[in-house]
Amino acid sequence: MTMRLTTTDPTTEKDVETYEYHDDADLDRLLDRSADRFESWRDRPVTERQALVGSIADVLRENEDEYAELMTEEMGKPVSQARGEIQKCAWVCEFYAERAAEFLQDERVGVHPRARTKVSYEPLGPLVAVMPWNYPFWQVLRVAAPTLAAGNTMLLSHAPNVTGCAKAVERILDEAGFPEGVFTTLVVDTDAIHDAVADDRVAAATLTGSVRAGRAVAETAGNNLKPSVLELGGSDPFVVLADAPLDRACEVAAKARVNNNGQACIAAKRFIVHEDVYESFRDGLVREMESLTVGDPADEDTDVGPIARADLLDTLETQVRETVDAGATVLTGGEALDREGYFFEPTVLEDVPDDAPAACDELFGPVASLFRVGSEEEAMELANDTDYGLGASVWTEDLERGERLAGEFEAGAAFVNELVQSHPKLPFGGVKNSGYGRELAADGIREFTNKKTVWVSPADGLDG
Incomplete structure (x- = not known):
């Protein structure tokens, strides 16, 4: 039997839309597609990837009212704040469209006069992102913009009550010109999320949500020796x-x-x-x-x-x-x-x-x-x-x-003397039960990269 979920308008308590869950076969197919797409996406020049990220901002700005109204309908955000969220999403995409290549460029490190040594930042592979309902566009795009610009692919598991927003983000990236499979929305239950994080085709995981959910995803990622970033609750x-x-x-x-x-x-x-x-x-x-x-x-x-x-x-x-x-x-x-x-x-x-x-x-x-x-x-x-x-x-x-x-x-x-807020130019994250790792700024784009040391010595050795 096909499993379905229905979203509900919290203002009217009326049903909004019904969606079918992806079954095991669907999940396997989508994981395969994401892994296959990664092999070509990582080889695209970073300038091309960041230009596509910039195109996301164009789509967001052109359809701001539509996306704001969808947020308001699915999770009750005041519409003026919803428009502000879309504008902030466009801003973070424009930021990485401008700065991604700079953040990912090789760093030369002087070690020896006759050696060339550097640190390079290389993408890891498909990322599973588990996101909450409270900022249904911002939470996704503040991860997607740097992750995709870095050369990774991304599989989104969004909160069920904002499935319409999740589908909208996928359409936005399609309209922006991203190849199919670079970004994928998964409509799955909790068990399938953990199956995806544990899957060999997935390289890393990130979650924004409750402490309980964060512990569970971190445990799955840790048991499979995969990096993870958690942005959890706060008081x-x-x-x-x-x-x-x-x-x-x-x-x-x-x-x-x-x-x-x-x-x-x-x-x-x-x-x-x-x-x-x-x-x-x-x-x-x-x-x-x-x-x-x-x-x-x-x-x-x-x-x-x-x-x-x-x-x-x-x-x-x-x-x-x-x-x-x-x-x-x-x-x-x-x-x-x-x-x-x-x-x-x-x-x-x-x-x-x-x-x-x-x-x-x-x-x-x-x-x-x-x-x-x-x-x-x-x-x-x-x-x-x-x-x-x-x-x-x-x-x-x-x-x-x-x-x-x-x-x-x-x-x-x-x-x-200021409201606590996130800003694209500043790293964002917590300590203690609020999680670990950082989003945004240079830190956010480097979290899911292999920080590789490269050492080149002359053929006759350093003392030759």
Whole structure:
């Protein structure tokens, strides 16, 4: 019997589209095609590969509204943010179209006067990429652009609820002129993903998602001695010191918590505030959260749309309820909305116990947790008291102090007086349970290459 999956609009709870899963024979055929295509794709000049990556940007910009509306329909992203995601995808493709050859050029290393020594960057082969639903175009293309420019091929296993977005990305690359098989969308279940990662035709794996999923893929890759990159969850601290620029900090704090409906790994989740400004920041954050418009994400005026799936809404409700039962106070929000769709109110919690879900777990929704501290030292200790280490920010008028504290965060990225974000020109990734390896910048294109040492000595030897 053919297995099928159906995507659901989280705003209306209505079915969007039904897709057939690839069966074992399909998977074998697609793996064969990807491996065969790699042999010719790797030999294409890097200038040709990067030009094709640049063509992706052209297709994205020409069809921005179509792709944004698809995102909004499948996972509930406010449409203005969805357009911003498409624009960012075009940007990362243009970045690698310009810089790929530079990042991949041989590096000459002086070792001996009579020897020619260098480091070259050569593609590994087919890459399995397991991607999440929350940024359904960006997460894929920030991996695909450098991976394909480097000469690898890519097999995408996307989250089931954004299968339409996955299919759209494949069509985009086809329209951009990529040969068939360089990029392939797999519609498969979890067991098939692990089969693909373990397959001899696959060279490496990358995953963006939960810690549980990351551990599973890393175990499969490790057991088969294949490199992997993991970008996992986060519980980012947002540290507000006594000399913080409060008006801007409150405004950015709300944006940092509810962007993408609060469903972002690098969202600020724990707001750690010095007691001297605690009440002022708390009241300002509550005002900002209460000013947000919750509603249909297809409406241009909507700030916060639905949670992406019913089960994710149930999980968020449980986490908030258990946190309140443990002693936390709800300052605003705290409930799912009694309406069609998977909506949750923008929420601010205070007096959060150290062992409550809102302190320990990653809450994937528009819920901010406030913590009062009495000193800079206490703030940093609490900021680092987490199993995660993706991003962090500190807010202060003293920039030298801010830069010093940025160096103390146990995180892959630290920002002073700014929203934590990814940028094509900067490496992105985490430490601890937030994963390992880096995406973007030069690091991202080199992650899935063989960094090969080449040593050429004269025939009569180095001393001849």
